[in-house]
Amino acid sequence: xxxxILKRILGVVPTVLMITLVVFVMMRSVPGDPVVPLLGDxxxxxxxxxxxxxxxxxxxxxxxxxxxxxxxxxxxxxxSILSGRPVLQDVLVRLPVTLELVVLSMGxxxxxxxxxxxxxxxxxxxxxxxxxxxxxxxGVSIPEFFTGVLLLLFFSVGLGGLxxxxxxxxxxxxCPMMVCGVSLWGxxxxxxxxxxxxxxxxxxxxTRLLRTSMLEVIRTEYVTTxxxxxxxxxxxxxxxxxKNALIPTVTVMGLQVGFLIGGAxxxxxxxxxxxxxxxxxxxxxxxxxQQVQGFALVTxxxxxxxxxxxxxxxxxxxxxxxYA
Amino acid sequence: xxxxxAALALAIVLAGVxxxxxxxxxxxxxxxxxxxxAGLDFHVTPGYEMVWVATNIGCGLIGITPxxxxxxxxxxxxTISPDGLLYTFKxxxxxxxxxxxxxxxAAVKFTVERIIDPATRSSMRSFMDSVHSVEVIDPHTVQIRxxxxxxxxxHMLAAYRMGLVLxxxxxxxxxxxxxxxxxKPEAVVGCGPFKLVEWVKGSHLVMDRFDKYFVxxxxxxxxxxxxxxxxxxxxxxxxxxxxxxxxxxxxxxxxDTLRAQNPRAQVMTGKETTPMVAMMKVTVPADGKxxxxxxxxxAIFNDIxxxxxxxxxxxxxxxxxxxxxxxxxxxxLGIIPPGTLDSVDVTHLCPYDxxxxxxxxxxxxxxxxxxxxxxxxxxxxxxxxxxxATVIKEQVARxxxxxxxxLVDKVSWMNTATxxxxxxxxxxxxxxxxxxxxNTFLSASTASWNSARxxxxxxxxxxxxxxxxxxxxxxKVIAREFQEFSADKLYWNTISGSPFYQVAQPWMKxxxxxxxxxxxxxxxxxxx
Numbered sequence: 001x002x003x004x005i006l007k008r009i010l011g012v013v014p015t016v017l018m019i020t021l022v023v024f025v026m027m028r029s030v031p032g033d034p035v036v037p038l039l040g041d042x043x044x045x046x047x048x049x050x051x052x053x054x055x056x057x058x059x060x061x062x063x064x065x066x067x068x069x070x071x072x073x074x075x076x077x078x079x080s081i082l083s084g085r086p087v088l089q090d091v092l093v094r095l096p097v098t099l100e101l102v103v104l105s106m107g108x109x110x111x112x113x114x115x116x117x118x119x120x121x122x123x124x125x126x127x128x129x130x131x132x133x134x135x136x137x138x139g140v141s142i143p144e145f146f147t148g149v150l151l152l153l154f155f156s157v158g159l160g161g162l163x164x165x166x167x168x169x170x171x172x173x174x175c176p177m178m179v180c181g182v183s184l185w186g187x188x189x190x191x192x193x194x195x196x197x198x199x200x201x202x203x204x205x206x207t208r209l210l211r212t213s214m215l216e217v218i219r220t221e222y223v224t225t226x227x228x229x230x231x232x233x234x235x236x237x238x239x240x241x242x243k244n245a246l247i248p249t250v251t252v253m254g255l256q257v258g259f260l261i262g263g264a265x266x267x268x269x270x271x272x273x274x275x276x277x278x279x280x281x282x283x284x285x286x287x288x289x290q291q292v293q294g295f296a297l298v299t300x301x302x303x304x305x306x307x308x309x310x311x312x313x314x315x316x317x318x319x320x321x322x323y324a
Numbered sequence: 325x326x327x328x329x330a331a332l333a334l335a336i337v338l339a340g341v342x343x344x345x346x347x348x349x350x351x352x353x354x355x356x357x358x359x360x361x362a363g364l365d366f367h368v369t370p371g372y373e374m375v376w377v378a379t380n381i382g383c384g385l386i387g388i389t390p391x392x393x394x395x396x397x398x399x400x401x402x403t404i405s406p407d408g409l410l411y412t413f414k415x416x417x418x419x420x421x422x423x424x425x426x427x428x429x430a431a432v433k434f435t436v437e438r439i440i441d442p443a444t445r446s447s448m449r450s451f452m453d454s455v456h457s458v459e460v461i462d463p464h465t466v467q468i469r470x471x472x473x474x475x476x477x478x479h480m481l482a483a484y485r486m487g488l489v490l491x492x493x494x495x496x497x498x499x500x501x502x503x504x505x506x507x508k509p510e511a512v513v514g515c516g517p518f519k520l521v522e523w524v525k526g527s528h529l530v531m532d533r534f535d536k537y538f539v540x541x542x543x544x545x546x547x548x549x550x551x552x553x554x555x556x557x558x559x560x561x562x563x564x565x566x567x568x569x570x571x572x573x574x575x576x577x578x579x580d581t582l583r584a585q586n587p588r589a590q591v592m593t594g595k596e597t598t599p600m601v602a603m604m605k606v607t608v609p610a611d612g613k614x615x616x617x618x619x620x621x622x623a624i625f626n627d628i629x630x631x632x633x634x635x636x637x638x639x640x641x642x643x644x645x646x647x648x649x650x651x652x653x654x655x656x657l658g659i660i661p662p663g664t665l666d667s668v669d670v671t672h673l674c675p676y677d678x679x680x681x682x683x684x685x686x687x688x689x690x691x692x693x694x695x696x697x698x699x700x701x702x703x704x705x706x707x708x709x710x711x712x713a714t715v716i717k718e719q720v721a722r723x724x725x726x727x728x729x730x731l732v733d734k735v736s737w738m739n740t741a742t743x744x745x746x747x748x749x750x751x752x753x754x755x756x757x758x759x760x761x762x763n764t765f766l767s768a769s770t771a772s773w774n775s776a777r778x779x780x781x782x783x784x785x786x787x788x789x790x791x792x793x794x795x796x797x798x799x800k801v802i803a804r805e806f807q808e809f810s811a812d813k814l815y816w817n818t819i820s821g822s823p824f825y826q827v828a829q830p831w832m833k834x835x836x837x838x839x840x841x842x843x844x845x846x847x848x849x850x851x852x
Contacts, residue, residue, distance in 0.1 A: 032735040036742055037362070040370020041485070041755070041765060042447040043742050043772045045615050051445075083363045083525050084505035093524060152561050157585070161565030166558050167551060168527070178522045179530045179549075272553040272562075274527035282360060282526065287735050 001315075008311070012304045016297065017069075023296040024065045027289055033057075034081045034287040055081055057289075068293060077297070078290035080283075087294035090279060093176045095298065097168055097275035101198065101267070102260045104191055106253065108199030113206035113249075118237060120207070121214030132207060139204025144263045148197035148270045155193060163193055166272035194267045201263070202256055209252055213245035247317050254310030261299050347834065351850040352547045356559050356568045358575070360552050363505040364512045364523060366489045367439050367446040372756075375486040376572060376843035380531060380548065381422075382489030382514035383538075385413050385432065388482040390838055392665070398427050398490060398515060398538070408473035408794050409456075415464040419538040421492035422519040423510075429466035433458040434493040436468065450765045451484045454791075473792050475799060476761045483758055483841050490515055517543040517846035526552065537846075544849035560585065569832045569850070572843055574825040576652055577707065582827060590828040592837040595663030596654060596821020598756045600708075602639065602700075602716060603741075604631055604749050604817055606778045614744035619779055624698050624748055628813070633684035634698075634749075635817040636674035638723050639716060643676075645820050648711040654821045659767065659810040661821040663839065665759040666803035670811040681723045692724065698748035700727040703737035706753070712819065713751045741775040750775070753822035756840035760803050761791045767816050778815035 035048045035057065052058045056067060071078060077088035120132040156165035169186030170176075217223060218241050226236045264277035272278075276295060283291030357376075363369035366378040385399040399413040419427035436458045439446040454474035459467045470477065481488045492513040496504075499511030507523035514520075517539070518531035529550040533543050551568070553559045556575040560582050562568045574582070574591075583591055604625035609616035625631050641655035654662045657671040690696040702713040710731060717727040727749070732740070740747050754773075757763050764787045766773045769780060786806040793799045810816055824839055831852040836844070 032733070032739050033743075034735070036738045037370065037735055039445060040362075040447055041773070042368070042370070042445050042449060045743075045772070047442075047445050079502065079506075080525075083507075084502040085507070085525055090525060094526065149557055152558065156561040157564050161567070164567060165561035165565055166553050166567065167562075177524050177527065179528065270555050270558055272551065272555070272558055274524070278526055285733055285735065 005308070005312070008308050012301070012308075015304055016300045019300040020069075020293060020296050021065060024068070024289075024293060025061055027284075027287070027292050028061045028064075030287070032287045034289060037286055038082055068290075072297075077294050080288050080291050082286050082288045082291075087290050090291070091276070091294050091298050094274055094276045094279045096170070096174055096176070097273055098261070098264050098268070098277060099302075100171070100187075100191060101194055101264055101273070101275060102257065104195035105197075105199035105202065105260060105263075106256075108195050109202035109206055112200070112203035113210055114242070116203075116207045117210035117214055117245075118242065120211040121218060122237065124215065132211070136204040136207040136211075139200050140208075142201065143266075144197050144201060145266045145270055147200055148193065148267055151193045151197055152270070163189055168273050168275075190271075190273075194271045194273060197270075198260060198263045198267045202260065205256070206249055206252065210245060210249045213248050214241060217241045217245045243317055247314060250310055250313050250317065254307040257306045258299075258303055261302070347544050347847075347849040348851060349544050349849070350546050351544075351852075352549055353545050353570065353832070353845060353848060353850065354568045355548060355550045355570045355572055356553045356562060357550055358552075358554055358556070358559070358571075358573045360525065361523065361529060361550075364507040364520070365501055365504040366486060366512075366514075367435075367444060367448055367491070368501070369505060370447060372573070372840055377520075377529060377531070377550070378486040378489050378514070379516070379842055380518045380845050381512065381516045381520055382486070382491075383419065383427070383516045384481060384488045384490060385415075386478060386482050387487075388479070388842075390836055394478050394482055404477075408475075409470045411468045411470070411477060412461070413466050413468070415466065416538055417464060419515055420536050421490075421495070421513050421515045422534055423492050423495050423513045425492055425494045426463075427490055427515045428463045429460040430463070431490055431493055432466045433460050434496070435488065435491045438491060438496065439488075448485060448488075450771075451480045451762075473794055475791055475794050476759055479759055479761070484762055518545075518548060521547075539846070543846040545845060548845050563589070563827065563829070566829070569829045570835070571827040573840075574827045575706075576649060576823045576825055579652070579825055580650070588830040590830065590832070590835075592826045592828070592835075593823060594837060594839055596656075596661045596823055597663040597758065597839045597841070598753050598822040598824065599656070599659075599661045599818045600653070600712065600751070600753045600820045600822040602635060602712070602749055602751050602817050602819050603776055604635055604814065605747055606631075606776045606815060608746075608777070609744060616744075619777065622748070622777075624696065627688050629684045629688040630690070630696070631814040631817075632674075633681040633688070633723070634720060634725065635814045636681075636811075637677040637684065638681035638720050638725070639674075639819065640676040640719055641671065641674075641819055643719070644712055644715050647715050648708050649820070649823060653823045656818050656820050657811050658807045658818060659816045660757050660760050660763055660807070661818070663821065664757045664762075666800055667760075668804045668807045670807050673808065673811045678723050685723065685725070690725075695724060695726060697726040697728065699730050701730045701732060701737065701740065701747045701750040703732050703734050703750075703752065705734045705737075709751045709753075716749075716751070742772055744777060751819075756824070758841055760806070761787065763787075764791075776815050778813075780813065780815065782809070783815065 035051045036043060039047055056064055079086050116132040120129045123129050152165055155163040169181035169183055169190050171187050172182055175182050223241050226240050265281045268275040268277035280295035283295055357373050359373050361373040362371040366382055384397045387395045387397045389395055398415055398419045400416045402413045404411055421427060438444050439448045440452050454470045454472060456469045456471045461467055495513035503511040509520045512520045517534055517537045519534045521530040521532050523529040531548045533546055553562060556578045559571055564585050605622045606626055607619040608622050610618040610620035645653045645655045655671055656662055657674050658668055660667045700713050702709040713729050717729055720727050739745060754766055765771050768784050768787055769778060790799060790802045793802055828835055831850055833849050833851050834847045
């Protein structure tokens with residue numbers, strides 16, 4: 001197992017390098033030059049040339065990438081071209097917000113998907129199944145921003161500010177700045193609507209997937225055997241059927257992290273959350289190459305790490321799976 | 325000055341701003357900005373959001389009131405020599421920077437010279453072209469000598485962009501430009517009513533009351549917290565729920581909804597000071613190299629007949645305003661918007677006249693046999709740009725012209741506009757203008773931001789004559805002449821004013837609306 005984990009971790013390096021290289025080259029291929037918004041009203045071609053030289057933007061793209069990589073190895077993620085702020089510092093400030101949002105939205109998705117899928121599979125072709133399937137279809141069809149706006153209008157405007165519409169309150173002990181709101185209850189209030197908006201679409205997808213898996217599993221011989229042995233329905237479903245049915249679902253959950261980070265861009269913008277999503281989109285819009293690289297690096301690392309965890313989860317779900 | 329004053333007076337009436345005598349001290353003002361603050365080097369960083377911070381952390385020599393009167397800030401008095409070349413400022417003796425150092429004549433000299441230094445790359449530098457030198461007479465007296473008379477020297481010092489924001493020489497020399505830009509609190513030192521506590525990009529900016537501010541008793545607020553909420557729907561929800569006290573720049577599209585949801589809200593606006601333009605490119609680089617001084621004619625819009633057919637008679641400005649702004653803007657043609665000093669309404673010079681437009685196009689060789697097709701670029705910064713572009717597309721179709729809309733992001737547009745990139749026409753609202761003179765940096769033939777790339781020296785002559793004429797009556801005459809000339813040549817094609825709105829909770833008191841120019845919290849207090 002240890003050898004497997006080590007191999008996987010080593011395997012992360014080329015993957016992350018490839019992702020950052022592709023992002024690096026793509027960003028430089030996009031029309032637009034960060035020097036223009038940086039200089040703003042004071043823009044002159046002479047100053048622009050000097051600034052490009054100062055930031056090394058006049059060098060060939062691969063040389064720029066090598067310089068960036070060289071600094072990264074030394075722990076220097078660079079500084080934002082536009083704001084002058086250290087990229088790593090900004091990433092670390094924003095990472096906990098997005099991490100919490102992604103984890104909770106996956107939690108929301110599972111809380112909805114697991115019961116809905118079980119009911120759908122066990123009560124196949126009944127009103128309960130149809131309801132679960134229809135709700136899943138609706139969930140998949142509605143984009144995050146629409147769900148978010150509806151939640152916002154209902155809970156923040158309609159119910160007189162029952163839930164806060166925007167901003168962020170940190171969990172106790174996690175404030176990365178001088179001035180933050182810190183409270184467990186406040187944090188829950190702030191994360192609830194974004195997590196639901198982001199999680200509901202994933203819930204719908206997982207419901208459909210898990211329902212199909214459950215339908216296959218409950219028809220297998222070992223489930224029939226378990227029932228024939230007189231086991232109660234609950235352990236049959238939860239212990240024997242669900243555990244096995246979860247394997248493809250867990251694989252998809254890992255892959256969904258990428259979509260969640262993408263969705264976080266929309267949800268964080270809507271709820272004005274200081275997370276990585278807004279950081280990434282601002283960086284791309286502003287052509288802030290250093291920030292874009294920071295964003296790409298951290299999301300690639302998160303994606304690879306979560307998929308590693310997913311792979312390791314298989315051994316828990318199915319003890320027959322062994323990694324050498 | 326009358327139009328600017330009238331605009332602000334109207335705004336104050338609209339705002340219903342109170343002037344109660346019993347101001348309450350303390351409290352936290354929660355402010356929402358629609359856009360991110362780009363950085364905090366006040367003399368260098370672009371963007372209104374930065375300006376609205378700079379004017380609260382910094383102080384200047386003088387200020388300007390909504391009715392256009394100049395008032396003391398760090399300077400207690402000033403005199404202007406009869407030839408208009410020497411400005412002498414007497415400084416107050418009790419003005420301190422936030423780092424404890426004194427605001428003296430040396431600091432003023434240091435600041436002006438920093439701005440003028442090309443290495444600083446200050447956005448204020450072009451406005452200081454007239455400055456010859458700065459001389460320290462004594463610690464509290466400073467003289468600014470000009471190369472030639474400049475009628476708008478005080479306007480410039482008070483309010484062009486953020487005006488002259490004084491920099492602490494000690495802090496400026498101690499910290500790097502990057503540290504200032506990044507908002508390191510020790511590096512961002514001003515002499516204004518609030519001092520910077522923290523700026524976390526994408527999260528918040530916090531300013532606390534500066535207890536040694538030179539105006540006794542001010543400011544009233546303990547703290548100002550600025551958050552960026554980009555989505556107007558979220559802004560409205562936060563406002564309705566009482567999570568924010570003030571929206572510094574509210575979307576015109578959503579004003580009616582906000583009013584309906586919050587009948588007691590103070591919705592502030594005034595005559596527009598920002599032009600909405602449909603800019604047409606006049607010349608292109610003759611050698612194909614962007615920014616080249618060798619210019620050739622633009623294939624479509626170099627021809628004045630085509631410019632007039634499309635920009636003058638082919639565009640129905642009233643219809644655009646009705647559709648894009650629900651009538652909440654002024655259809656306009658002049659090179660400066662209706663709320664700008666010395667603005668003249670020349671819109672009548674371009675009545676909507678499709679028949680005349682067709683005739684001009686025919687004269688220029690366009691018609692069914694040779695249809696005119698051009699590209700209309702717009703960007704994603706504001707949804708209203710795309711609406712206007714769509715209406716223009718529809719309007720020019722009525723005269724047999726095809727406009728293909730190209731939607732790009734803000735940075736791509738900026739690159740194209742400033743770097744002589746290829747475009748035929750673009751829709752945008754440009755900088756807020758207090759006076760006609762301020763538009764020099766956007767439309768003089770030598771300006772980097774002259775995105776039409778006209779090469780007409782007559783434009784520059786008008787600007788120079790206007791800026792050097794010290795008699796306001798004669799200046800007004802030049803301004804009118806220039807606006808008529810501009811309407812005739814259409815190097816600059818205004819569509820309308822671009823409305824600006826600010827929204828405050830009923831408990832936010834004594835805030836004075838000054839359009840985009842000033843967002844000052846020093847006299848604001850909270851009645852709750």
